[in-house]
Amino acid sequence: MERTPEQEAAQEALAKLVRQCIAGDSQAWQQLVASQHRRIYAICYRFTGSGSDAEDLTQEVFLKLYKNLTSFDLQKGSFQTWITTLARNLLVDHFRRTRQDRATDSIDASFDGEEDGPTIADRLADHRESQEKHVANLELRGRIQKALGQLSPELREAVILRDLEDMDYKEISQVLRIPEGTVKSRISRGRGELARLLQRIEGQVV
Amino acid sequence: MLVDVLDGTLSTVDQATFDLHVAGCPSCTAMLADARRGAAWLTMLKPHRPEPSVTLLESILTQTSGITNKVNEPIVLGGSDHLRTPNTLLESPAWTPALNPAATAPAKVLPFRERIANAFRLDTLRHTFMQPRLAMTAAMAFFSIALTLNLTGVRLSELRASDFKPSSIKRTFYGTTASVMRTFDNMRVVYELESRVRDIQRASDNETSAPSDQNTPAPRNQPSRDQQSPSQKPQDQPDNQDHKQASPRPKSGSSRRESPQGHLQYVGQLSGRGTSPAATNDFELFAPNVYKQQQGELA
Numbered sequence: 001m002e003r004t005p006e007q008e009a010a011q012e013a014l015a016k017l018v019r020q021c022i023a024g025d026s027q028a029w030q031q032l033v034a035s036q037h038r039r040i041y042a043i044c045y046r047f048t049g050s051g052s053d054a055e056d057l058t059q060e061v062f063l064k065l066y067k068n069l070t071s072f073d074l075q076k077g078s079f080q081t082w083i084t085t086l087a088r089n090l091l092v093d094h095f096r097r098t099r100q101d102r103a104t105d106s107i108d109a110s111f112d113g114e115e116d117g118p119t120i121a122d123r124l125a126d127h128r129e130s131q132e133k134h135v136a137n138l139e140l141r142g143r144i145q146k147a148l149g150q151l152s153p154e155l156r157e158a159v160i161l162r163d164l165e166d167m168d169y170k171e172i173s174q175v176l177r178i179p180e181g182t183v184k185s186r187i188s189r190g191r192g193e194l195a196r197l198l199q200r201i202e203g204q205v206v
Numbered sequence: 207m208l209v210d211v212l213d214g215t216l217s218t219v220d221q222a223t224f225d226l227h228v229a230g231c232p233s234c235t236a237m238l239a240d241a242r243r244g245a246a247w248l249t250m251l252k253p254h255r256p257e258p259s260v261t262l263l264e265s266i267l268t269q270t271s272g273i274t275n276k277v278n279e280p281i282v283l284g285g286s287d288h289l290r291t292p293n294t295l296l297e298s299p300a301w302t303p304a305l306n307p308a309a310t311a312p313a314k315v316l317p318f319r320e321r322i323a324n325a326f327r328l329d330t331l332r333h334t335f336m337q338p339r340l341a342m343t344a345a346m347a348f349f350s351i352a353l354t355l356n357l358t359g360v361r362l363s364e365l366r367a368s369d370f371k372p373s374s375i376k377r378t379f380y381g382t383t384a385s386v387m388r389t390f391d392n393m394r395v396v397y398e399l400e401s402r403v404r405d406i407q408r409a410s411d412n413e414t415s416a417p418s419d420q421n422t423p424a425p426r427n428q429p430s431r432d433q434q435s436p437s438q439k440p441q442d443q444p445d446n447q448d449h450k451q452a453s454p455r456p457k458s459g460s461s462r463r464e465s466p467q468g469h470l471q472y473v474g475q476l477s478g479r480g481t482s483p484a485a486t487n488d489f490e491l492f493a494p495n496v497y498k499q500q501q502g503e504l505a
Contacts, residue, residue, distance in 0.1 A: 026271070029267075029270065030267060033263060033266050033267060033270075034263060037258065037262060037263055037266060038255070038257065038258060041256065041257075041258040041262065042255045042256050045256040046251075046256070051256070051258075051259075054256070054258070055258060055259065055262050055265075058258065058262060058266070059262070059265055059266055059269065062266045062269075062270060063266075063269055063270065066269075066270040140250070141250070141251055141254055144247050144248070144250060144251045145251065147247075148251075159244075159248065163245060163248035163249070163252065164248060164251065164252050169209075184207075184208075184209040184210070187209050188208040188209050188237070188241050190244070191240065191241040191242075191243075191244025191245050191248070192237055192240035192241045192244055193240075193244070194244040194247055194248070195239075195240040195241070195242075195243035195244035195247065196240060198243075198244075198247055
């Protein structure tokens with residue numbers, strides 16, 4: 001997949017920002033954090049399904065980035081790939097750490113505590129049509145997120161990076177350190193698994 | 207290949223081959239449908255990117271903007287933040303703004319080397335060692351050493367270089383040991399117990415061996431310089447014993463010198479019983495050093 005000129009320009013601007021950070025420019029560091037923290041938070045949130053965990057992990061990613069920024073070599077690869085690899089490694093560590101604590105409840109469970117799901121205020125709101133639709137959409141996104149959390153971490157990370165973060169296969173293969181063919185295979189399997197998990201609610205939506 | 211089919215990146219030839227295969231393969235058809243539906247679900251999720259809280263950016267910048275902010279503000283890590291304890295240092299960290307010139311600049315990024323160098327600065331070390339637990343440990347160590355030196359009689363003000371020679375250390379060691387032993391022997395309780403044990407042992411020995419000993423009157427009195435008559439023995443024996451007791455004994459010499467009362471009491475006890483040779487014999491059993499020394503003198 002070829003990059004558009006806009007993407008190329010963005011990559012070049014990011015590389016310049018990183019060079020300034022390595023030189024010790026504090027303003028550049030603030031800009032770098034401001035431009036990247038949402039993306040890293042989104043990846044962490046989609047992988048963990050928890051807002052607080054995602055915030056903690058995002059902070060960890062940037063702390064690690066801050067400590068190791070001088071070791072980053074712009075010639076070897078893009079900064080985007082590097083920071084995503086950092087985040088992915090921390091997510092895998094987090095997954096291993098919390099393996100015992102995780103409850104494998106079904107996707108029909110309630111979505112209490114989900115930042116993305118409907119809040120109590122949403123549920124208690126008046127039942128106008130638009131409001132109902134909004135709540136239904138919130139609930140649907142909560143279910144998709146829940147189903148995503150039920151995928152195996154290998155499939156989950158591949159699907160998130162491809163379908164939610166729009167990374168190309170080459171970048172994903174660099175982040176996950178697997179061949180491009182394996183990346184594609186995992187993405188296909190992940191999508192299929194997700195569809196099967198969400199099959200029960202499919203009739204209600206479509 | 208499924209991914210490429212969904213992306214539409216297959217060549218026309220490959221696409222034709224794939225379509226031909228899918229037409230006769232239900233499992234591949236199902237897989238393709240699932241993958242397509244899964245991609246559709248994710249497309250629904252994609253536009254709604256989760257947004258972090260507004261404090262996340264500030265937290266990251268606070269943690270990565272130098273030491274100044276780290277000391278004054280707690281690091282926000284999440285839900286367990288309220289469990290953090292307040293600063294318990296003995297002195298206020300007034301030094302921190304001047305600690306790192308780079309950190310005092312507004313949100314200046316600290317290079318890694320500067321942070322390492324700061325860890326070894328005098329102010330940082332003082333800051334580390336002024337924690338209450340370390341200060342308490344140092345105070346207790348000082349107290350223990352001072353108490354030990356005081357008990358062993360070592361005075362730091364009187365120490366000289368010559369005191370650290372091996373011979374001096376050895377002499378000090380033996381001097382301290384003798385001092386401790388003297389103190390122990392001078393204790394009235396010890397002396398009372400010793401004499402009591404002697405009394406009991408003498409009494410039991412009297413009962414068992416008195417008849418046989420009476421037949422052989424005190425052989426060690428025979429070689430005395432002034433030949434005394436047997437009738438004089440009872441009066442002389444206590445004095446003789448007294449003399450033996452007063453002669454140097456390895457551990458109790460000073461006790462005789464410093465506690466005459468106990469000594470007199472001891473003589474009094476002997477005077478009642480010293481009439482029999484057996485009693486004399488028994489007593490001398492408890493003073494082997496004296497006996498040996500006396501024998502040596504006689505020889």
